[in-house]
Amino acid sequence: MTITSPHSILDEVRQFAAEEIRPFAAKFEKQKALSRALVQKMGDRRYLAASFPAQYGGLQLHPLEYGSLVEEIGKGALSAAMLLTVTTGLVGETLIRWGSDYQKEQYVWPIARGEKIGAFALTEPGVGSGAKDVKTSYEKAGDKYRISGRKKWISFGEIADFFIVIASDPATNGVSAFLVDREQEGVHVRKIEGLLSCAASQLADIELDDVEVGVEKLIGKEGMGFTGIANFALDQGRFNVAWMGVGLAQEALEVMVTYARKKKPVRAKNFQLPTD
Known part of the structure; x- marks a missing residue:
């Protein structure tokens, strides 16, 4: 189908959910994964960029229109809507707001096209999602940053192509945000099993063992990871x-x-109301 205007999108989304999502929802949960074909179809229709400005391949929907789109996708399968929450809201919107031109070209556009999935690596064992208290640390060495630590309960971490990683500097207690590609040396991903629901959201445990990234992977400026990036991202997620x-x-x-x-x-036989 062709999108003719922002106001026509919901009819299309309802039909898409009815044909491409709802009939396979139980299968997704049983297989504990969304199909990559579904992700690509959502990318082809620009659903993964529904809230993005047109200059980044988006549909630039009004927040109420975008919210209704998330609602319709969620009615089909909750994990499919979770994909929008993570890669569109937490990751894509954050990079549009705080990312450099390089970061938008390398990460936002591929999200919009369904070519890459991003995950938001904030939550840690024993810390939760409190950005100012993260134990994952980084240190700067010349024009590089080295990041070490562990993230847990990362939605779509199992299949994400890259992560926004929130880490702290032990020397200053400052918190910063970095882009880390999945294939980088020192990145270890382990799927979390035993979920009672949303198994298709593919939660993972992420180990970062002295992962090295260049300064071009720093999002915003050093020290903005808590007050700027994490708080903004969580607002989009909520x-x-x-x-x-x-x-x-x-x-x-x-x-x-x-x-x-x-x-x-069902009518009960020989049933009489009490008389007293």
């Missing part, structure tokens, strides 16, 4: 999650009502 919740509740209600309307009433 917006997406709220719409996901609406979609999940709406789908549950619609399924319940449909079932109730089709269910034949």
Whole structure:
């Protein structure tokens, strides 16, 4: 289908969810993964860049239109909406706001086209998602940064092509954000098993063992990782999650009502109301 205007997008998204997502939702959870074909289809339709400005390949939807899109995708499969939360909201929007031209060209455009998936590596064992308290550390050596630490519960970390990593400088206690590519030496990814729901969101444990990145991978400036990058990213994520919740509740209600309307009433035999 062809998108004719921002206002026509929701009809298209509903049909897409009905044909490409909802029939396969149980399969995604059983296989514990979204299909890469689905990711590419979402990229081809620019859903992964629905909130991006047109200059970055986006549909530049109004926040309410974008939220409704997330809702419709979430009604089809929660993990598919989670992909929007992570790679579009937490990662893509953050790079559009804080990233350099180089970073936007290398990472934002591939997200928009469905060619790359980004993940937000903030949460740590024993720390949670408190950006100012992260134990993952970095040190600067010339025009390079070396990053070491462990991240956990990273949504789509299992298949992400790159990560935004939040790390701290032990010498200054400053927190900064870096782009780390999956294939870099010292990056070790381990899938987290045993999830009770959203198994297709492919959570992972990420080990960073003296990973070296150039200054061009620093997002914004040193020391902006907490007050700037992490807080901004989490705001985008919360917006997406709220719409996901609406979609999940709406789908549950619609399924319940449909079932109730089709269910034949069962009448108890020889049942009498008490008289006293």
